[in-house]
Amino acid sequence: MTAASGSARGGVEIRRLHKSFGGVRAVWDVSFTVPAGKTVGLIGPNGSGKTTLLNLLAGYYKPDAGEILYGGTDLAGLPPERIARAGVVRTWQDPRIVPDLTVAENVAIGALARGAGMPNDAARRALLAESGLTAVADTPAGSLPYGQQKLVAIARSLAASPAVLLLDEPLAGLSAFERQHVVALIQQFRTTGTVLLVDHAFGVIAQLCDHVVVLNTGTKLTEGPPGVISKDPSVIEVYFG
Amino acid sequence: MSLLLYGLISGCVYGLWAASFSLIYRATRIFHVVHAAVFTTAAYGYWVASPLIGQVAAAAFALVLSVVLGVGAELLLYRPLARRGASAVLLFVVSLGAYIVVENTIQLIWGAAPRSVPVPFDSVLQTYVTVLGAGVSALELAEAGVALALWGGLVAFLRWTSLGAAIRAVTIAPELAELSGIKVGQIRVATFAGGSLLIGIAGLMMLMKTGIEPSSGLPVWVVAIVATLIGRASVVGSFVASIGMGLTESAMLIWFPAAWQPAMPVLILLGFLVVDAARARLVTWQGRRLARRNVAG
Amino acid sequence: MIVYLYEVVALACIFAIASMSLNLVLGRAGLFSLAHGVLLGIGAYIYGLLTTQAGVSPAVGVVAAVVGTAVLGAALAAVSVHLDEEQFAVTTLAFNLLVVIVLTNWASLTRGAYGVAQIPRLSIGDADPQLMLLLAALLLAALTFVAFRALAKSGFGQLLVASASDPDMVRALGGPVWSLRVRAFAIGSAGAGLAGALFAMQAGYIAPPLFELHLSVLILAMVILGGTRSVGGAVLGAVVLIGIPEALRFAAFNAVSAGPLRQIVFGLLIIVTIYVRLHSKTSRA
Numbered sequence: 001m002t003a004a005s006g007s008a009r010g011g012v013e014i015r016r017l018h019k020s021f022g023g024v025r026a027v028w029d030v031s032f033t034v035p036a037g038k039t040v041g042l043i044g045p046n047g048s049g050k051t052t053l054l055n056l057l058a059g060y061y062k063p064d065a066g067e068i069l070y071g072g073t074d075l076a077g078l079p080p081e082r083i084a085r086a087g088v089v090r091t092w093q094d095p096r097i098v099p100d101l102t103v104a105e106n107v108a109i110g111a112l113a114r115g116a117g118m119p120n121d122a123a124r125r126a127l128l129a130e131s132g133l134t135a136v137a138d139t140p141a142g143s144l145p146y147g148q149q150k151l152v153a154i155a156r157s158l159a160a161s162p163a164v165l166l167l168d169e170p171l172a173g174l175s176a177f178e179r180q181h182v183v184a185l186i187q188q189f190r191t192t193g194t195v196l197l198v199d200h201a202f203g204v205i206a207q208l209c210d211h212v213v214v215l216n217t218g219t220k221l222t223e224g225p226p227g228v229i230s231k232d233p234s235v236i237e238v239y240f241g
Numbered sequence: 242m243s244l245l246l247y248g249l250i251s252g253c254v255y256g257l258w259a260a261s262f263s264l265i266y267r268a269t270r271i272f273h274v275v276h277a278a279v280f281t282t283a284a285y286g287y288w289v290a291s292p293l294i295g296q297v298a299a300a301a302f303a304l305v306l307s308v309v310l311g312v313g314a315e316l317l318l319y320r321p322l323a324r325r326g327a328s329a330v331l332l333f334v335v336s337l338g339a340y341i342v343v344e345n346t347i348q349l350i351w352g353a354a355p356r357s358v359p360v361p362f363d364s365v366l367q368t369y370v371t372v373l374g375a376g377v378s379a380l381e382l383a384e385a386g387v388a389l390a391l392w393g394g395l396v397a398f399l400r401w402t403s404l405g406a407a408i409r410a411v412t413i414a415p416e417l418a419e420l421s422g423i424k425v426g427q428i429r430v431a432t433f434a435g436g437s438l439l440i441g442i443a444g445l446m447m448l449m450k451t452g453i454e455p456s457s458g459l460p461v462w463v464v465a466i467v468a469t470l471i472g473r474a475s476v477v478g479s480f481v482a483s484i485g486m487g488l489t490e491s492a493m494l495i496w497f498p499a500a501w502q503p504a505m506p507v508l509i510l511l512g513f514l515v516v517d518a519a520r521a522r523l524v525t526w527q528g529r530r531l532a533r534r535n536v537a538g
Numbered sequence: 539m540i541v542y543l544y545e546v547v548a549l550a551c552i553f554a555i556a557s558m559s560l561n562l563v564l565g566r567a568g569l570f571s572l573a574h575g576v577l578l579g580i581g582a583y584i585y586g587l588l589t590t591q592a593g594v595s596p597a598v599g600v601v602a603a604v605v606g607t608a609v610l611g612a613a614l615a616a617v618s619v620h621l622d623e624e625q626f627a628v629t630t631l632a633f634n635l636l637v638v639i640v641l642t643n644w645a646s647l648t649r650g651a652y653g654v655a656q657i658p659r660l661s662i663g664d665a666d667p668q669l670m671l672l673l674a675a676l677l678l679a680a681l682t683f684v685a686f687r688a689l690a691k692s693g694f695g696q697l698l699v700a701s702a703s704d705p706d707m708v709r710a711l712g713g714p715v716w717s718l719r720v721r722a723f724a725i726g727s728a729g730a731g732l733a734g735a736l737f738a739m740q741a742g743y744i745a746p747p748l749f750e751l752h753l754s755v756l757i758l759a760m761v762i763l764g765g766t767r768s769v770g771g772a773v774l775g776a777v778v779l780i781g782i783p784e785a786l787r788f789a790a791f792n793a794v795s796a797g798p799l800r801q802i803v804f805g806l807l808i809i810v811t812i813y814v815r816l817h818s819k820t821s822r823a
């Protein structure tokens with residue numbers, strides 16, 4: 001790594017990112033910045049390219065063109081494990097937990113995978129408590145309901161102690177009670193870290209985000225503070241028009 | 242020159258093995274090891290039956306046996322297990338288990354010794370002919386010809402009959418095929434029947450040419466699967482790969498004693514995979530180098 | 539009679555070591571290897587050739603077998619663990635066939651089809667060598683059990699399970715899946731090498747046909763029978779599958795038919811075990 005990555009708690013700058021699948025322009029010439037320590041919302045109708053953008057940031061896809069600057073490094077095209085070890089960690093729309101491992105073991109994967117070793121007991125218990133998972137810590141994660149599995153997945157990504165957290169629809173499919181836990185987790189994380197939050201629940205986006213980027217059919221429609229975006233007629237148009 | 246001819250002849254025979262396997266593999270994605278047992282079963286069926294009921298009836302009996310065994314594997318093993326959620330690799334292991342059962346049952350009953358039969362039409366097939374300045378037996382030429390003809394027939398069948406079109410549909414997009422009213426289960430059975438028939442014929446061919454023993458099937462399966470993997474599972478591609486393997490094997494005879502010959506398909510497979518792996522890692526390294534350069538610049 | 543019992547128990551311990559090590563590879567790392575029997579064979583040959591041809595002491599021979607097999611296993615894994623499950627299984631199967639061909643044909647190194655005879659055992663003073671071997675096998679099996687249990691429960695073991703279940707997820711969290719798998723396979727191969735060295739001592743004579751595909755399938759059957767998730771189960775599988783044929787031998791099967799019959803039993807066991815396991819899984823759900 002380079003000296004530039006010393007600013008580990010840095011923001012992410014996306015410059016003119018492109019990705020097509022065959023003829024489908026999933027992400028087309030998208031640029032925006034997630035400033036260090038801020039929470040940015042990424043919204044857009046179904047199929048607008050939000051997940052693809054996250055896949056590009058996390059190294060799951062290689063961009064056709066464009067740069068992803070993070071602490072002075074271009075992450076574009078790096079393998080996912082390198083990106084994660086540099087501090088950029090993601091979640092998925094699906095929980096993607098390991099069904100046979102217990103909840104506590106699943107959460108520990110986050111720390112183990114980046115080579116941090118087994119987390120100590122106190123840290124582990126604190127994280128489980130904050131996620132509301134203490135009672136089920138020793139249950140196989142596969143036997144939990146969907147919403148709790150998603151909580152496990154978010155706790156797992158937090159256990160990786162990321163600098164930047166990329167969350168893909170963390171609230172979708174959750175009960176009101178589970179949502180509270182997720183919102184609390186994000187709120188606590190954003191006091192020290194940077195977040196890119198993809199979701200359809202605009203209420204929560206408005207509550208958590210400093211800034212919102214709107215995608216439509218792979219391109220950036222507009223961006224701005226949540227209060228402005230919620231009144232933007234073009235945004236209302238693509239969502240409801 | 243003669244090596245070239247031998248290479249082509251064995252390449253055609255390998256092509257039949259590969260085509261029969263890839264017909265099934267394309268439609269089902271099962272590493273069907275029982276295929277190897279079908280090969281030996283056909284040969285033993287013929288060997289046992291021909292003194293009793295004559296050559297023609299015995300051949301028919303052997304081929305029916307092949308189809309029954311191949312289709313039986315699908316209906317009694319793969320289908321019920323797949324319905325219970327068995328992964329591809331579990332089906333592979335089950336298939337390997339079934340192969341071991343068949344091979345050892347044959348050995349238990351008839352022993353491990355090689356078996357052979359008199360060549361049919363021996364007045365013609367046992368003569369030697371000179372092709373391209375090399376002497377080969379008419380039997381070998383005939384077998385290569387039969388293999389080529391069967392393969393050509395298979396290609397034509399897939400291309401121009403409605404059943405062939407259905408098989409291709411199931412191969413390319415099983416869900417879509419199901420939706421468009423094709424009975425996927427029946428089509429799979431058809432590929433098992435067809436593939437087993439072809440490998441049964443190949444088993445009879447080997448019995449007549451060199452004789453057969455209980456363990457003869459597995460090397461045949463290895464050749465078939467290597468050609469199928471290299472030929473990207475297409476019936477044409479795997480045949481081309483088979484010809485290439487036949488020629489490589491001939492060329493190897495220049496440098497290695499014949500005892501090393503079974504190593505050929507395995508070496509080709511490992512070489513193919515190693516090159517593939519190296520390519521995959523090279524891409525990653527290039528990615529890293531690029532990234533590092535970007536950082537520096 | 540007592541000597542015969544020693545032999546059977548020692549053999550069960552040797553195969554328990556082999557199946558526990560495959561349990562790590564298959565049950566934890568999710569790598570469906572059909573090369574474990576031939577890796578055991580490589581260990582046996584390294585031990586046998588070094589002690590009989592190069593005058594190496596048995597203790598050094600065992601260490602060399604463990605290390606050498608681990609290195610070869612790592613090399614095989616390095617080019618194959620990125621493949622999908624079935625391709626990996628086929629590659630290891632091909633490796634198995636290839637090694638047997640090499641052992642048979644590279645006669646100047648391996649003594650070819652003649653095999654290696656008069657392989658020495660570990661010995662201390664003038665203790666009964668069969669008893670010594672039994673004790674060594676028991677001790678090493680116990681150590682292997684402790685080590686592989688610890689490994690399975692460790693963070694490394696958890697990461698292996700996670701990368702078997704969802705490799706992309708583990709990579710996205712920073713886990714080096716390729717190197718995790720190569721390490722797991724190398725450790726498993728080391729276990730196979732240890733079992734091989736002991737096997738060579740026990741048998742006294744080794745030849746290529748011993749290590750054909752059926753041996754890999756036998757070890758695989760032990761692991762599947764015992765349940766891929768438990769190290770103790772692997773031991774149980776080894777004890778049962780070594781015990782059954784020995785019992786059959788007493789039931790007056792002659793030597794010729796015992797071979798194929800044994801294979802048929804193993805083949806059927808594999809099919810039935812997988813069938814039963816899937817059945818209980820689906821009926822629970």
Ligand SMILES: Nc1ncnc2c1ncn2[C@@H]1O[C@H](COP(=O)(O)OP(=O)(O)OP(=O)(O)O)[C@@H](O)[C@H]1O
Pocket residue numbers: 021024025026044045046047048049050051052053
């Ligand atoms: N691997 C792929 N291959 C082909 N097309 C893809 C692939 N991934 C995404 N796409 C296409 O790219 C477009 C953007 O998809 P993406 O999943 O990024 O949307 P999204 O904004 O996350 O939608 P949603 O809100 O439904 O999650 C869609 O048209 C999708 O079909």
Ligand SMILES: [Mg+2]
Pocket residue numbers: 050051052093168
């Ligand atoms: Mg999405």
